[in-house]
Amino acid sequence: MVGGKAPLYTQSRSKATGVLLGPQRLAVTVNEELEALAIKGEVAAITAGWQEREAEDEELQAALGNRAVNLMLHARSDAVGRDDPELFVAHRAKQDRLRQLQALYRGRLAHAIMAARELQAAAGDRALIESELEAAIEAIRVLDDQHLARIKGIEDEYDDAMRPQDRPVVQAHREALAEIIGRAGAVAIAGGHVVSLLTRLRLFDLAPLIAGRPILAWSAGAMCLTDRVVLFHDSPPQGQGIAEILEAGLGLFPGLVVFPHARRRLRLSDPARVALLAGRFGPAACVALDERCKVTYDGHRLCAAANTMLLDFDGLLRPMEPRCP
Amino acid sequence: MSLAIHKLLRSAPLDDAAVDRFIKRHSFPLVEGPHTTFIFRGDVEAVHLRHWVFGLGSNQAFKRIAGTDLWFLVLELPPRSRVEYKLEVHSGGHSRWVRDPLNPNLAHDPFGANSVAHAHGYETPEWVAADPEARPGSLEEFTLEKTAFGDPRRLTVYLPARFRVTRRYPLLVVHDGGDYLRFTALKTVLDNLIHRLEVAPLIVALTHPHDRLVEYANDPTHADFIVKDVLPFMEQRYPLFPAASARCLMGASFGGVASLATAWRYPGVFGRLLLQSGSFAFTDIGENRRGPAFDRVVSFVNAFREAPGRPSERVFVSCGTYESLIYENRSMVPLLQTTGMELRYEEARDGHNWENWRDRLQTALSWLFPGPLWMVYE
Incomplete structure (x- = not known):
């Protein structure tokens, strides 16, 4: 919190139920979860993160027992762009501004993270260092919140000016989507390109629609459902490997920051890095969402599979509690 | 720093059995900190390291350990170095370039293959x-x-x-x-x-x-x-x-x-x-x-x-x-x-x-x- 105000990221009015899963490509578990949730009927599938490969969902169909109905959000958003060029131009201009903002934030963030890392490595009076480190982490949190506020400002400005939800072409698609989701027993959201996915979930304002159904989401799909979408990689071939906030998520699974492919993308054996992530995003639970991991939410409380690890404030990984029965 | 080859030189008796044990115990070339030890075993007249490192003498002579057929050469290689080489073995009045028989690590090119020494800190990506x-x-x-x-x-x-x-x-x-x-x-x-x-x-x-x-x-x-x-x-x-x-x-x-x-x-x-x-x-x-x-x-x-x-x-x-x-x-x-x-x-x-x-x-x-x-x- 900053200055006693409420957090600036999404506080969704809707609450969802369902399960967030680790990557599915090499270890499919979504079928087991469907069975465990006793889902009947069709499953509304969102594969917009696959972008132009959205419709190539044969493997997903097989995993979902050939009962998926692909919502085709990527294709629908292309159609919106074609049918409503004014909205398309305004949307692209907004995305350009957001990209510029992200670059500016990234520059400030690098300095703030370096300050914290220097303090983590400092030698001397621990009490003094800890106090400075706490302040340095708080500075990062303030920066993250400021970034979220600025994004929200740009998004609000765009919504006020363009009122996308009131535009006939968007409304028509949303009605069709509502009909499919309404008759589905569950919603499955696959991973992929997180911006492509989140942008389309927002364009059709799907949060209230999917909140009423059990949701199974993995990788980028899981990221989009939490409060904050954090982009991360500790060892990229270019750049410094500093996790950055992309924007607010849909907030349907609150109190979490998820890190898909954590074993591959994060240096989990480096306590300083783990502690910095946990401290920066706490009190939200920072969850390593690797293959076969899961976090379940019943609308009130979270629980996790035994293999699902939490990035803890002391830099260690611990099994996330409570465990799912 | 006491290198393994120096310990071998101090061992008694320094005979074929000691050399056998030395070779069995290590992999070669043997990297110990900044030092890399190359060895060759054979009853030959001379052995030289031939490499393509610009700036390093290209004809480094091995020493023979008296009373044995073991030849060795210690080079100091900077961290993360990668050195391709062959051994020039002189025998019967002739010389031939061969790959290091004790080193399984090879690099291929259009002309064949060379042995490769990885100095401390080098890792194949x-x-x-x-x-x-x-x-x-x-x-x-x-x-x-x-x-x-x-x-x-x-x-x-x-x-x-x-x-x-x-x-x-x-x-x-x-x-x-x-x-x-x-x-x-x-x-x-x-x-x-x-x-x-x-x-x-x-x-x-x-x-x-x-x-x-x-x-x-x-x-x-x-x-x-x-x-x-x-x-x-x-x-x-x-x-x-x-x-x-x-x-x-x-x-x-x-x-x-x-x-x-x-x-x-x-x-x-x-x-x-x-x-x-x-x-x-x-x-x-x-x-x-x-x-x-x-x-x-x-x-x-x-x-x-x-x-x-x-x-x-x-x-x-x-x-x-x-x-x-x-x-x-x-x-x-x-x-x-x-x-x-x-x-x-x-x-x-x-x-x-x-x-x-x-x-x-x-x-x-x-x-x-x-x-x-x-x-x-x-």
Whole structure:
């Protein structure tokens, strides 16, 4: 919190139920979860993160027992762009501004993270260092919140000016989507390109629609459902490997920051890095969402599979509690 | 620091059994901190280490341990060095170059294979070996019947995994394509780097020269072949981004010269260049001393240094510090910077060889064609 105000990221009015899963490509578990949730009927599938490969969902169909109905959000958003060029131009201009903002934030963030890392490595009076480190982490949190506020400002400005939800072409698609989701027993959201996915979930304002159904989401799909979408990689071939906030998520699974492919993308054996992530995003639970991991939410409380690890404030990984029965 | 070989020298009795135990206990060459111990066993007259490290005496003699048939040589190698070598064994009045029989680590090139010593801190990049999780791309073979050369030319095309005609891709044109495939495991490397999202999915045109020392030495026919034969063929057949920033020329050694010379002759066509250990020989005064094969290269580089223009937009240059060409490549850096092109320069403690060029591919390609690493979570 900053200055006693409420957090600036999404506080969704809707609450969802369902399960967030680790990557599915090499270890499919979504079928087991469907069975465990006793889902009947069709499953509304969102594969917009696959972008132009959205419709190539044969493997997903097989995993979902050939009962998926692909919502085709990527294709629908292309159609919106074609049918409503004014909205398309305004949307692209907004995305350009957001990209510029992200670059500016990234520059400030690098300095703030370096300050914290220097303090983590400092030698001397621990009490003094800890106090400075706490302040340095708080500075990062303030920066993250400021970034979220600025994004929200740009998004609000765009919504006020363009009122996308009131535009006939968007409304028509949303009605069709509502009909499919309404008759589905569950919603499955696959991973992929997180911006492509989140942008389309927002364009059709799907949060209230999917909140009423059990949701199974993995990788980028899981990221989009939490409060904050954090982009991360500790060892990229270019750049410094500093996790950055992309924007607010849909907030349907609150109190979490998820890190898909954590074993591959994060240096989990480096306590300083783990502690910095946990401290920066706490009190939200920072969850390593690797293959076969899961976090379940019943609308009130979270629980996790035994293999699902939490990035803890002391830099260690611990099994996330409570465990799912 | 007491080295294992010194302990062996102090052991008593220092006999064949002691040598057997020493060899069984260690792998060779034996790396102990900055020291690397090479050994050879055999009843021969002399053993020398032959290597291609510019700046290090190229004929290092082994010592024989008295009363045994064990020969050894200790060298101090800087951290992260990678040294290719052979042993020159003198026996019966003759000498022959052989690979180190105790070292299974080999590097292959068009002339055969060398033994390789990895100094402390060097690790073969993990993205070099086939990753079972990586979706494989595919290779297609073509023959361009009518070319600027006047004869048919083979062209190999790499398509990334999950290639779609509905999508557009950047194009990488590789000189010495067959050698890159064989000696740098280029296909595996591309599969891995694209799978890891570090490099954008791209299409690669791999060319195969007939006489590289002629064609790659600023030959206008070669430049025409690339720009007027290869490029139109690729653009007609594959969905490529129609922009210079999505086209890259790449090559090593003379292939680096060919890449730069082609871009120089056709500025604005290739917005990306990857120049590995380019043979950028030049003269400030006097004659070329590298031999006739370099005459046209020197003329080109001298002309380029005089008027570089702005042949591309973004250039990655790399060179091994153990190469004789390190001076020439370092000299290119400030020159390229003056052109306004964006430049990245990387050195490694390695020689003029394919594994050096392989090891630079991650940094180079992820900078020239960055993948969606930060955005995609599958």
